[in-house]
Amino acid sequence: MNLSSLLLERAALGRPVRVGLIGAGKFGSMILSQAQRIDGLHMVAITDLSVSSARESCGRVGWPEELYSARSAGEAVTSGKTFITDDVHAMLSCPEIDCVIEATGHPLAGTRHALACIEYGKHVVMVNVEADVMVGPILAAKAREKGLIYSMAYGDQPALICELVDWVRACGFELTAAGKGMNFEPRYRYSTPDTVWGLFGWSEEDVARDKLNPKLYNSFTDGTKAAIEMAAVANGTGLDCPENGLAFPPAGLHDLARVFRPRSDGGRLDSPGLVDIAASQEPDGREVANNIRYGVFVTFKAHSEYARNCFRQYGLLTDPSGWYASMWRPFHLIGLEASISVLSAVLRGEPTGSSKEFRGDAVATAKKDMQVGEMLDGEGGYAVWANAIPARRSLALRALPIGLAHHVRLKRAIRKDQIVSYDDVDLVDDDDVVALRREMEDRFRPQSAVAAE
Structure with a gap:
């Protein structure tokens, strides 16, 4: 400070x-x-x-x-x-x-x-x-x-989440989950640059005044940016992405500790130690009360009855058991x-968050059925959205990272919601970046992926 x-x-x-x-x-x-x-x-x-x-x-x-x-x-x-x-x-x-x-x-x-x-x-x-x-x-x-x-x-948001994760660990609590808020409904997944402004809630005047890029903001809306950021947080903190991608459970401030705890204790997480998103809207479009749309959060667990009692005495927002609590920052100012x-x-000489390992990946996933010869247009476009999955699963699927899914041609047909693989596309250009990605995959290959092979 x-x-x-x-x-x-x-x-x-x-x-x-x-x-x-x-x-x-x-x-x-x-x-x-x-x-x-x-x-x-x-x-x-x-x-x-x-x-x-x-x-x-x-x-x-x-x-x-x-x-x-x-x-x-x-x-x-x-x-x-x-x-x-x-x-x-x-x-x-x-x-x-x-x-x-x-x-x-x-x-x-x-x-x-x-x-x-x-x-x-x-x-x-x-x-x-x-x-x-x-x-x-x-x-x-x-x-x-x-x-x-x-x-x-x-x-x-990724750096701010890393800061909160560091706070939890430096205080000696048991980290349960980390993530951010976001305006999301399941139907947003298939948004395109043509439909985004209606979903984002901004007027034509807003867009024209600030010269806003529809493809960029569509990546916020369709969940791609969330996948990118949460996979980056996983790589910077040692947390994991959910096996099948982010679940986007709706949750307001008072429910963070209840929702982002393991299913075994009544929450929505398959296991502790995951990243995910607190959606600020219910699937039917109703706004979640006291949502954290612009903020970031962590949930954590008390290690003893004494710490649990302190959570209550000092007014932390906890789950019904009092064992799980949350900490958040309500906004980010980029x-x-x-x-x-x-x-x-x-x-x-210190980073404010930095990728330490290859633990999560943001992989290209089809927004629609596509045929041989069609082009992928990258983040926020018409063709693909990004799914945040564990790196070991990405490697097993030979999944195409969203960053390499721009201006590439399909050589095999793919189905809506199918994860695109390297084998589905022709990577013609950008050999230097592809080579660096391959070097990273080899050098930072998760041990679980090595064992599976």
Whole structure:
């Protein structure tokens, strides 16, 4: 809880924390809105495919134009201004930059950017959960081998869940489950970019004002983003994904400890130690009272009668038995909080959550019956949704990770709700990312999968 003090001490020595940002979309814009207000943090460079769009983002969040007028990263370092470019290597070759935030949301580009950051000796804050769930464990390992930090982004839900998990374990409680809230009904699973705004509840004016991407927001609605994030949490915490994917049980704050406990004790979990989602709507569309739609949570168990009594005495929300309790955070502010990860990496040498093992996977699953020759269009599209399953099951099925399910052609017909396998598709391009994924699968293969073979 001393990051701001540590930052001011460093700034007083004339050594601000120097940062680069890749991707000036919604998440990147939120980062930029705060960066100008943090004494001792200097946004040296912003890289985006569209320089003009990045400039628009800076203007939209209140930056004076003079602030982003530097003509090179070197000039930005000496002047205190910001350089905007479409050349990632022009940013990464700046030796003074300490940490880079990858916020493109594109799994293939994000993977390549993270590898380049590590090669250039930069800490990485990986907003790009799409890339992290696909190859995060091996990216984190490569960073560690170079003495660098590879971190989840604080403010995004996976990092906040990892923080709560750490709290449970550091307090000595028995961790039962972890997850987040989400607006979800079973019918949302088959949402497309054409139907998403009606389900999301935003008007045409909202969409136009903020230039919202329907495919991105459809990935939130159809459960894909939830699968990606919960599999990433599994990889960062040692928890497991449910055998057949996330169940999305409806639950409000007062019911978290009752619902997210094992079935043997009256709950909805097949076993303790799982990730899942607390749906904020019932299957018929009724809103759950006191839901946690924007928040994150953990449930945990008392180890003794004494601890159980303390739960009651200090007002924890528990299950009817009093043995299981919950802790939560009611909101997440994504990019508005991401500086915590940057400062933690640079000033403390600690990630705010990081993939340690290959325990969960987010795999492509058909939204409809599809024929040979049809194309998969990736996260949030018309063809597939992502299911969060144990990595050992993914490997046994040769399941196609959702991050590799974009612009690939089917060579076998598949049925609605069928998990797509590598054998069902032609992977033509992206050999480097596919090779890295294969390397991760081999290097981090779960022992249960090895035993099964």
